Amino acid sequence: MLPPLEAAASRGKLAENVMHFARLLRAAGLRVGPDRVVDCVRALEIAGTDRRDDWYWTMSAVLLSREEQRPVFDQAFRLFWRDPKLTEKMMQLLLPKTYGRTPKPEEQQSQRLTDALFGQKKPEEQPEEQKVEMDAHLTFSSREVLQRMDFDTMSAAELAEAKKMIRQLRLPLPVIRTRRHTPDPRGARVHLRATLRESLREGGDVIPLVRARPVEVHPPLVVLCDISGSMNPYARMFLHFLHALTNDRDRVHTFVFGTRLTNITRQLRHRDVDVAMTRVADAIKDWSGGTRIGVCLRDFNWRWARRLLGQNACVLLVSDGLDREAGEGLAEEMERLAKSCRYLVWLNPLLRYDRFEAKPAGVRAMLPHVDLFLPVHNLKSLVDLAHTLGRPLTRKMEKIAWK
């Protein structure tokens, strides 16, 4: 399955070739530092270079750090270790773009570059998954409004208000206790190590108790934000809020959904809000379309829940609950979601209307499974919520009875 190795792989040129290979990987978005290049050369010398598959697995062990990188690595490996000349030519094509204009290529860009690069040279190696995905889109494209999100339409006043609010925002989610302890004069526990040290300061005659309390941290936060047509006025402002949130603390993961689920965590990580929003706009393909909450939640539950909802994660679900598919399969997925996370908060913009009733099928299906149901029609309501939510995050079991 692997191509035969060229003579270029002989010892003399080994280090140089590995270096070029690492540069290719780096340009394709893999984080391969110089330390790994050095390791790789040593590893190849140790493992021996007689067998092609040993060569491949050695490089994979040293240079990869997650399984998702393998497809890119495979492509690069096949291409590079077949004909170094070809790669050199391509590196020349690649380098001015990546290193000339932007000093540090972001993964997203380089991915596109790689696709373009490999697509041009070897059309048959185009990943087939993409094709499948396109087919899937077509099947329900009639219902899906493929519309690009346009932030220019947000009025200047709206933007100014949003930015002002975002500055004041503190996350309205309380902290959780960990099992670690930190010294605190009013703590409930005795910090033995510190106590003994303290006692020695006095010569060992008196042993003053040093107290400790559990450390409290913010739980990981997963945000699922509805961006369907009915959510249009709110979702935009909320994205600004999410950007502030993502950059304020770690362990925040953000997804948006309309007719399909999109992970925009990486896009939101960019410090500059405008750049981040442009990237989000590029990533979202179903802006202001219909809503298929059940399908999207199912997608999340299957693909992401087990990777993101550990460590007592909280889920913030932002949606109006108006589901195109009338809540079909929604109750099951909500139940699973609620059971996989520590705390499920539903922020609903429709709640600001006093006469809002749980009439739509989607709302009725979702309501029994949420721990907290709150309004979110503007950012100010979020700010106001901060103090009402100061209590510890515990799930009340008796609540289930009357719901």
Place this chain on the structure above:
Amino acid sequence: MPTPLPKSIDDTLKLLTSADYVADRSLATALYLSLAMQRPLFLEGEAGTGKTEIAKVVAQSLGRDLIRLQCYEGLDIAQAAYEWNYPRQMIEIRMAEAEGVKSREGLEQDIFSDRFLVRRALLRALQPLGAPPVLLIDELDRTDEPFEAYLLEVLSDWQITVPEIGTIRAAEPPIVVITSNRTREIHDAVKRRCFYHWVDYPDARRELEILKRKAPKASAALSREVVAFVQRLRGVDLFKLPGVAETIDWANCLVALDKLALDPETVNNTLGVLLKYQDDIERIAGDEAARLVNEAKSAAATA
């Protein structure tokens, strides 16, 4: 008695096979490199694919001690690396007081000395009694990020710093195996100090070989059917796919039921051994199971 480390990838493969671990060459390569270059081996993969087993097999076949550190949320230095023996320290202070020792410095040095140090897994791995042991850091994804950060010092420099004493350095680094179920991403800083290997589900041939060793009582025909069935099951869109551990359990379970071949009824009754989610069981039980059994039977017959 520790056996010498393998000298090549082929040796490593032989070593694993001799200890009844059916590995593919990619794993042997990663393991050999980590042994030869004294780096930790980072194993990632779904639950039940035999990650923990690798560490056990390495320890057993190389004749080393296995020191296991099971990770959990809130794991801290006191449980992972070392702790001071507070009750004994207190007694020591009282004794010193009774004897009328007044030197504070002397007392401090006395109290925070090696004698009062309780060694936990990490420190024991760095200061073994015999040959360097195998240190298994199991399910690292279950801890939080601060502990990962603490591991960096241990994994890159093979040392632990105890503020009261100083730095304790390993004479010879232990063999470290880290496993992760990927319930969250481990930070790159840890990963780049390790050799990475993704432990995948085995293919049919390898799984059959595993069954031959781990469930020897199952007849060859039954094993073939079991493997063919499980392999097909992994093709279905399930919430949790059955791992090798489940295959072995299932084969043993069928042997206990005196089955010589698969039939839809038995499969339905024992599906709980393979699938651990009610949704998955509901989906497979009945017609789907019958279909898969038929497919598996015909595939096993032609194989």
